Amino acid sequence: MFRVLVTDEVDQEGVVLLTAEPALQVDELPTLPKDELLRRIGEYDAIVGRSATRISAELLKAGGKLKVVGRAGVGVDNIELDVATSLGIAIINAPAGNTVAVAELFFGTVIGLLRQLHTAAAAMGDGRWDRAKFMGRELKGKTLGIVGLGRIGSEVAARAHAFGMTVVAYDPYIADERFAALRVRRAPSLDALLAETNVLTLHVPLTDETRGMIGKRELARLPARSVVVNLARGGVIEEAALQAALETDQLRGAVLDVFTVEPLAPDSPLRNIPNLVLTPHLGANTVEAQRNVSRDVCVAVRDALLHNDLSRSINVSGATGEWSELQSAMLLTRRAAAVARAVLADQGMRAVRRVALRVSPDLAHGTGAMLAAAAAGVLEGVIETDRLNLINARSLAEARGLELSVAETTELGSGRALEVSLSGGMQQLAVAGVAPEGGTPRLTRIGSFHVDVNPRQTLLVLTNHDVPGVIGRVGTLLGERGVNIAEYHQARLAQGGDALAAVSVDGTVSEETRKALLELSDVRSASIVHFRNE
């Protein structure tokens, strides 16, 4: 049974998908004060919320059982992502569901500003009929400057064409083809964009690069009497600089939906500027958007908890396509790495320095997640953590100085083949296998020895001299100790030379049994790998 805390009034459309699951116990609570949430978070396996709940490092650390944080919205600047990653907590957001809501709010607010609708409506409420005073401006023929041509920026651009605007954007991370498809002219720099913009709109995330990207200097570069709209995040525009530009009439007006500190203080000076339209972070506040994001995030949180499906997690990298289709490859990768690590350790090489993964082209789409699986296989049983998983394995490995690499190769053949090679000092060992889609993964090579064994429960890897009688002696010893053999694959390089046995057994095997195996004549090494249930 997993416990899920749903807060910040996440829409019912998604919540019912969680409550419908017998294996999930869902508590719906209003946005909790920080201290109360800190006190309670330890009870939960997952939390689903919106921007009102700050997912701080302190909260993540207090969430001893926390596996998943679901964000019913796009922005994850309220979440300490690096801390979540190092703790192995999946972060899942709902990136697409509120795009249209924000794009439509842009036109609603900017037209409202240009036609002074909010003041006109207030004047009507006061009993006045001031037609001449409310002379407006049109969008047609104006240049719209978009900073950030992602999902929202693109939807704004598409609609701006219908208003007869010239659309220019600055987004160095978007390819020329996308600009062309959207019929948007690329500005070579932010300064170049500002110089020709009549209506500036921001659709970037809050990052180290975008924080304060529009300040006094940038506002001064806009043509006189331009309009500035920020529906992205507080902090992207410097509020004091904006206030000054509005009060000196350098700008015609501005719209802010987001603020450096939310909720905006009741006595904030921003509240008294007539040509500034303020909305209380309403970008995603439509019935449709809330349904969309709630459904998207709740499905993904449910699948992460119940089916270990981390494909929607933004802090597990590098898997495209169906997650379920990659499961067997990730499992095999982790287990191949665990086998290599155990065998090398028994040969005296405990300090692994490099982990090199090679995959056949039909697995190339999953290399990021598979590399994380390889790192987890190397670290399991070695580091002390109750949460070693695909989310934190790479960062934990890199923190220990392991070099991780992955390459696609045709040398392993097709048929979803992979090889994990571990090395350190002069020693190196590669373990390979195949992971048929929906089928049972098989180890096919340990070092130079070709084997064919399913890495399940426990694997014994024995090396011996290729002489008669070893298999019998090993079988007898294991039988006397109640160890049941599932598969026994004996391989050799040449008659009478070195041989290797990959023996899959049920249950666990004690260290004492390993020592007894080592005492059998002609057995040279014995490694035990207990696979974790993943």
Ligand SMILES: NC(=O)c1ccc[n+]([C@@H]2O[C@H](COP(=O)([O-])OP(=O)(O)OC[C@H]3O[C@@H](n4cnc5c(N)ncnc54)[C@H](O)[C@@H]3O)[C@@H](O)[C@H]2O)c1
């Ligand atoms: N007001 C609201 O309620 C509301 C609702 C949804 C989203 N948002 C905000 O809007 C932002 C954008 O949402 P989206 O769905 O379009 O995200 P997105 O990731 O699809 O697009 C963001 C774009 O910004 C670009 N970008 C990043 N850094 C940049 C930089 N330094 N200069 C120029 N461009 C840069 C990226 O390349 C990307 O194309 C979100 O991060 C969120 O903070 C606000």
Ligand SMILES: O=C(O)[C@H](O)COP(=O)(O)O
């Ligand atoms: O990032 C977002 O999706 C928006 O800012 C909406 O946030 P909210 O769901 O907390 O209103």
